[in-house]
Amino acid sequence: MGDVPGSRGRPGTILAKPRPMIPGAALILLCQLLGEALVHGTGWPLPGPVVGMVLLLLLLLGNDLLADPVDTRFVTGPADGLLMNLTLLFVPAGVGVVNRMDVLAAHWFALAASLVVSTLLGLVVTALVFVAVARLTKRHAAGETEA
Amino acid sequence: MSDPDFSLWVYLSRTPLLWLTVTLLSYLAADRVSALLRRHPVANPMLIAVVITAAVLYATGTPYRTYFEGAQFVHFLIGPATVALAVPLYRNRHTVLRSLLPMLAALLAGSFTAMLSALLIARALGVSGSVLASLAPKSVTTGIAMGIAEGLGGDAALAAVLVLITGAIGAVLVTPVMNAMGMKDMRARGFAAGLAAHGLGTARAFTVNPVAGTFAGIAMALNALVSALLAPVLLRALL
Numbered sequence: 001m002g003d004v005p006g007s008r009g010r011p012g013t014i015l016a017k018p019r020p021m022i023p024g025a026a027l028i029l030l031c032q033l034l035g036e037a038l039v040h041g042t043g044w045p046l047p048g049p050v051v052g053m054v055l056l057l058l059l060l061l062g063n064d065l066l067a068d069p070v071d072t073r074f075v076t077g078p079a080d081g082l083l084m085n086l087t088l089l090f091v092p093a094g095v096g097v098v099n100r101m102d103v104l105a106a107h108w109f110a111l112a113a114s115l116v117v118s119t120l121l122g123l124v125v126t127a128l129v130f131v132a133v134a135r136l137t138k139r140h141a142a143g144e145t146e147a
Numbered sequence: 148m149s150d151p152d153f154s155l156w157v158y159l160s161r162t163p164l165l166w167l168t169v170t171l172l173s174y175l176a177a178d179r180v181s182a183l184l185r186r187h188p189v190a191n192p193m194l195i196a197v198v199i200t201a202a203v204l205y206a207t208g209t210p211y212r213t214y215f216e217g218a219q220f221v222h223f224l225i226g227p228a229t230v231a232l233a234v235p236l237y238r239n240r241h242t243v244l245r246s247l248l249p250m251l252a253a254l255l256a257g258s259f260t261a262m263l264s265a266l267l268i269a270r271a272l273g274v275s276g277s278v279l280a281s282l283a284p285k286s287v288t289t290g291i292a293m294g295i296a297e298g299l300g301g302d303a304a305l306a307a308v309l310v311l312i313t314g315a316i317g318a319v320l321v322t323p324v325m326n327a328m329g330m331k332d333m334r335a336r337g338f339a340a341g342l343a344a345h346g347l348g349t350a351r352a353f354t355v356n357p358v359a360g361t362f363a364g365i366a367m368a369l370n371a372l373v374s375a376l377l378a379p380v381l382l383r384a385l386l
Contacts, residue, residue: 025227032230047291047375049229050368056233061240076238079231082224083364086350087193088174089225092218093289094197094311096304098204099211103278103305110272114265115285115309119316122261122286122343123324126366130246130253130335137248 024078031056160209166217173199186354188322193347194315225290225346232349232364239361246334250365253335257342257366258373261286266385279385281306283378285313288345291371295378310345317344318351333358341366 035052038044044051056075063070082089097104104111159165177195184190204214215222236243243250262283269282280301284292289310296306321340330336337359340348345367353360 028227028230031233032226035230047229047294047371049226049290050371052226052230053233053236053368056230057236060233060237064237064240076234079234082228082231083235083353083360085174086228086346086353087178087191088171088196089221089228090193090289090311090314090346091170091174091196091200092215092222093225093307094193094315095200095204095214095218096211097197097308097311098201100302100305100308103302104308107269107272107274107278110269110274111278111282111309111312113272114269114274114282115313115316117268118261118265118285119313119343120320120324121264122257123317123321123339124328125260126253126257126339126342127325127328127330127332127335129256130249130338131330131332133249133252134246134332134335 019077020074021078021081024075027059027075028052028056028078028082031059160207161213163217163220166209166214167220168217169200169203169214170196170218170221173197173203188319188351191315191318191347191351193311193318193350197311225288228346229288229290229368232368235357235361235364239358242334242358243361243365246362249335250338250362250369253338254342254366254369254373257339258286258370258377261343262374262377262381266381270385277301278305280382282309283382284374285309286317286343286345287371287374288367291375292345295375299378299382311347314344314347317348321348321351322355334362337362338366342370345370 032049032052034055035050036048038051039046039048060072060075063072173196174192176199177192180195181187181190181192200214203209204211262285265282265285266279269279274282277300280299281296281303283299283301284295284306287295287310289307292306292310293303297303317340321336321344325336325339333356337349337352337356340352340359341363342348344351349360349363349367352363
């Protein structure tokens with residue numbers, strides 16, 4: 001892709017173009033690590049990665065308050081990369097279905113009914129309460145997009 | 148067993164490389180199928196990828212444990228991806244701050260409704276004990292749901308499967324249900340998707356609209372907190 005003629009002979013130039021991703025990946029892992037450490041150290045009933053998310057958010061907000069001393073694209077790039085492929089990350093756990101076929105077969109109707117109805121109810125109640133409270137607080141103009 | 152082809156297979160089938168490659172290729176194929184069907188909600192890429200991968204495992208007689216040794220590298224990234232949700236949250240911080248109250252109300256109402264209705268229906272239809280405990284965290288993102296289920300005396304692997312089925316159901320249902328309700332607020336649509344169907348609902352929301360995706364990510368993270376606190380209480384009340 002876009003090879004400059006003669007660049008092949010010089011080491012380093014071929015790999016120089018893409019934005020480095022290791023610093024961003026390291027910061028994301030560091031936040032998760034601190035999150036896990038905090039959760040296990042304090043016994044909070046919170047998931048480590050969620051605490052890590054809060055930590056990363058606080059770092060980004062802090063940078064914003066200080067008038068952006070750091071160009072955050074080093075971390076937003078790898079983060080977007082992960083989120084763009086969120087579906088892929090669930091495939092290995094999903095394949096685990098092959099291991100639990102016996103339980104699913106024994107209770108298939110009860111589990112199917114429970115999951116379908118509760119998911120439907122969850123979707124409807126969540127969206128309705130959101131819209132109702134947004135209307136009550138009279139600030140629902142922002143973020144509303146015609147679909 | 149001196150067949151050279153067979154010994155090559157025996158070698159490769161035990162390396163993480165083969166199953167990691169199979170996972171990525173299945174996902175790419177599934178994503179193509181989903182794109183060809185113009186991202187129709189029923190053509191969920193995760194479901195298609197799971198069917199392809201499971202078929203390969205079945206055809207080759209490969210145990211899940213062997214498969215997971217390769218696939219774990221992908222599975223591991225669920226944690227970092229949860230941390231990465233801070234980025235869309237930060238980008239949309241002004242929109243998010245304006246919707247704080249609706250979010251908190253919807254979070255509590257939705258989380259309670261989804262979990263209680265799931266447990267009540269399953270119990271009424273004869274499900275009990277560890278299967279019921281594995282069902283409680285079904286709307287929570289996989290890694291966290293497994294931890295919650297274990298804490299309740301459930302089966303972590305079964306919890307993961309129920310979570311994934313819930314995610315697939317939610318990702319398939321959310322667009323038609325919201326359209327049928329005439330729901331036009333992308334914040335509410337996304338928030339409902341992330342709350343009821345965790346990462347898969349969030350992935351679906353991001354394919355529909357970036358604001359919806361952001362609110363889905365927030366709902367997913369907040370619901371993990373609320374469910375971790377709510378599940379033991381509800382389950383004890385029902386047992």
